[in-house]
Amino acid sequence: MNPGGEYSRDSRYITTRITRDGSDGFPVEPGRYRLVVSRACPWASRAVIVRRLLGLEKALPMAVAGPTHDERSWSFDLDPGGRDPVLGIERLQEAYVARDPGYDRGVTVPVIVDVPSGKAVTNDFARITIDMSLEWAAHHREGAPALYPPALRPEMDAINEVVYKDVNNGVYRAGFAGSQESYAAAYERLFARLDRLSERLKVSRYLVGDTITEADVRLFTTLVRFDAVYHNHFKCNRQKLSEMPVLWAYARDLFQTPGFGDTVDFDHIKQHYYVVHRDINPAGIVPAGPDLSNWLEPHGRAALGGRPFGDGTPPGPVPPEEEVPAAHGPRTG
Template identity: 70%
Template sequence: MSGEDNRAYGHKTFSRSRSHFRDRITADGRDGWPVEAGRYRLVVSRACPWASRAVISRRLLGLEEALPMAVADPIQDDRSWRFTLDPGGRDPVLGIRYLAEAYERRETDHPGGVSVPAVVDVPSGRLVTNDYQQLTLDLATQWTALHREGAPDLYPDGRRDEIDEVMAEVYEDLNNGVYRAGFATHQAEYEKACTAVFRRLELLAERLAGQRYLVGDTLTEADIRLFTTLVRFDAVYHGHFKCNRWKLAEDPVLWAYARDLFQTPGFGDTVDFDHIKRHYYRVHTGINPTGIVPLGPDPGGWLAPHHREELGGHPFGDGTAPGPVPPGERVAPEGRPA
């Protein structure tokens, strides 16, 4: 998610920029960036669904110590993501006030804005990658030597074609589709995007009616990518983006599926509804010029019983759940249900 030209949203046709910095951090270091514990810093916003994928994957895989994390302020200014949540307004490891400084150390006058998630090389202070599509796949497949004992296989080799197919459909119609609806500049554009959003939700509900997870009987990358959109749906996409044919909480299958994931360690304990709502409603001034943040919806329902375990399946396969959230990464009580 980029902070570039937020005031323009709703006034020009939305098009998501392709990640400009697409280097990969791999076990063999083929791009010059080898997997190495403590060398890199993951910069995220808890408001951003694309960054939240990386936060969830990192926690499920037990990479908290190997890949330390910086959390940006959900409210951007003209220079985009900033570290005003940290003492002195600087990231304590990188020593910078804005993520843009790491981008500029890598390439001056770079295209595409400043987006999260981003991985920064700590020794040089330079950005390594902002490729949100590839980043989590590499965490699952290239960082295996640093995974915790009992970490799940989020991208199993024998199911990758099916996972890729599901993720592509979800991305086109839903992950990105809510943005095309929300930032539409005319009625026909909005109606086309909104129709695709709810058609995809209906197809997903049909798929999930008889199985606990999207692909196979364990959690995969596909579930992570769907969850980060579903958890934001009623809080921001239903009202702010006008995706309001019905609420997630009104669909019995998808609402139960989303609650099942939320209550799974590694998912709900990374969600900050306060950051999510303040970012969307205050930053997107092109479609919400008053900056008023709504009081609802009440997040308490996320903890209600879901009964999805009756469908079978094992969330972590032959592995185990991640341990407690590290103290420095716990979400403030006002950001999620108590």
């Protein structure tokens, strides 16, 4: 929080990369690393979706932390005995400290952990998904989509930058504002950007080009949380997503696309925000709503053209061990 009450995200990430040539000391090796996520977290959800779209489930196994955490760390309370069965740790903090005994930054998800050493390799969430597309290409499934195609990168990078500043991080700037003035500025900036995105998506099924790309993944993870959390909890309440016709249809289109809605756990999302943020919600009461069945209503977006996976194909069924419980939201497919 700066002196004016404006929320400022700590962006001091571990920027080591896992690359084909191992130039940062960590070469791409199937099965060597573990992607640690929480389904509650929008930044981690990007990695979950991209991993599934590209078919990296076997090459990059995944651990799912519980939806809540304390001031120390995310923990593995969903696993038997509260310990990750591969890394053998109870708290994600242990992987960060193994990397740097004096680590004093955020213990965040997603993070990729080197299994042999137990050390966190990188928690640079924006780079993780790009590298899944580029550095892990040799291990993509047959028919994997091009989520970061060279010809579209300049336009995608520009869109991703404003979506991050005004929307992805914008909801947090509103929710964690420390003054009326900083809240009002974040609120206006957020909805001005959503209005511009609506205009763009009136005539285009996807954000950039005529197929799903990294840009759609990044916007989706905020939109899917909007009515369940951000509208009420973060006071982003000019309208619900379901009251913004273009963005609502766009979000439903993606939700109903394999690889998106089948990774979403609304129960974890609500548990995290309403239980962890006691400064905003002191009683820790988790709302019973909203009704989620409308996520499966027809969206009509196919009339705009476009092919979700381009020349590729949809991902197959979710591996049984990674299925989101049916009670945690509407299921697609």
